[in-house]
Amino acid sequence: MSRVRRGPWAAGMAGTPAAAMSDPSKPRLTTSAMIASLVSEGQRSSTAPFGHALVEAARNRPDIVGMTADLGKYTDLHIFGAEYPDRYYQMGMAEQNMMLAAAGMAHEGFVPFVTTYAVFASRRTYDFISQGIVEEGLNVKICCALPGLTTGYGPSHQATEDIAIFRGMPDLTIVDPCDALDIGQATHAIAAHQGPVYMRLLRGKVPLVLDEYDYRFELGRASLLRDGADVLVISSGLMTMRALEAAKLLETDRVSVAVLHSPTIKPLDEATIVREAGRGGRAVVVAENHSVIGGLGEAVAGALLRNGVAPPLFRQVALPDVFLDAGALPTLHDRYGISAEAMARSIKGWL
Structure with missing residues (x-):
């Protein structure tokens, strides 16, 4: 049974009528809420960049x-499993x-790439990751799909606070890549890195x-x-893509926008952030697909404060500190201010 079906909300939220689920003679409809693509019409994309990059990384690395x-299937690890079935473990x-x-495998010299949904890793397994993996400094890579608002299934599957949860864990590297290119390159980088890593994933067709x-x-830059x-605009994850789109929209209003992509949340590249934020008297906006609490925005604010940099304006484009609604992703992204159009409106209103 797929994890898409777990929970009493499955029939109502997944777009699959209860009768179709219980009657095997009727076709089983697919859901768009869980696997909704972030690719807009006409946008270039790549399919399963994480899965394909991991296959490449493992080609000369039998320890992976x-x-x-x-x-x-829902984290694109099945691509790896098809290529290396004897190195693929379905844990249920x-x-x-x-x-x-995974900790045990790492103790024996393997490099486990562990996948699940970000909500399950951050909320359900925190203590096991902290004491079993990170405190021991083990070489485990935790790669999680559905970060932030990338599913319409509501709070049970929306990992809006995963970075806040993990940022306080010592010695854990945190990566939030933007697109297919970023995910592929980051996968190779964390495979080469010695130590535990938490990486957010976009799956399926990725812009x-x-x-x-x-x-x-x-890594770290x-x-x-x-x-x-x-x-x-200092951004991470899919919000870098949105920041670039918003910058183009704002050109028509003669607003000139710089975009600084920070795919590594921890350790944060404070030197580059402080240098760019202190240059030219520009407003600083931090954009992230995460709660306004505890993520990149507060990390950047802390870095600027510690280094005595005070931009004329500091704002955040982020998800509100609430349990978010369920629904179609384009509607939710606009409602919560992380669509390109909503972001452009916010920036224009702040200036």
């Missing part, structure tokens, strides 16, 4: 193994057990945008994708 909690709906099994900006992922005189 894949482990999932009944979510191989038992995330806590899976994390400790491809950063190849237009001569971009290359570097932020990258200035475009410069601008009026506003500096």
Whole structure:
């Protein structure tokens, strides 16, 4: 049984009538809420970048193994499983057990890539990750789908506070890549990195945008994708894509927007952030697909405060500190202010 079906909300929220679920003679409808694509019409994309990158990374690395909690298909780890079936472990709906099994594998010299949904990793297995993996400094890579508001299934599956939960954990590297290029390169980088990593994933068809900006992922480094005189947007994850789109929208209003992509949340590239935020008297806006509490915005604010940098304006584009609604992603993104159009309206209103 797929994890999509677990819980009493499945029939109502997944768009699958209860009768179709219980009557095997009727076709089983697919749901758009769980696997909704972030690719807009006409946008370039790449399919399953994480799965394909992990296959490449594992080609000359027999120590790399894949482990999932009944979510191989929904985290693109099934691509790895098809290529290396003897190195693929289906652990069932038992995330806590899976994390400790990954710790055991790491103790034996393997490099487990563990996949589940971000809500399950952050809320359900925190103590097991902390004491079983990170405190021991084990080489486990925890790669999680459905970060922030990337599903319409409501609070049970929307990991709006995962970065806040994990940022306080010592010695855990946190990565929030933007697009297919970023995910592929980040997968190779964390495979080469020694130590525990938590990485957010976009799955399925993933937009491809950063190849237009001569971009290359570097663990622990932020990258200035475009410069601008009026506003500096510091962003991570899919919000970097939205920031680039909003910057183009704001050009028609003669607002010049710089975009600084920070795919590594921890350790944060404070040197680059402080330098760019202190240059030119620009407003600073932090954009993230995460709660306004405890994520990149507060990390950046703390870095600026510690380094004595006070921009003329500091604002956040982020999810509100509430349990979010269920529904269609485009509607929810506009409602909660993280669509490109909503972001452009906010920035224009703040200036």
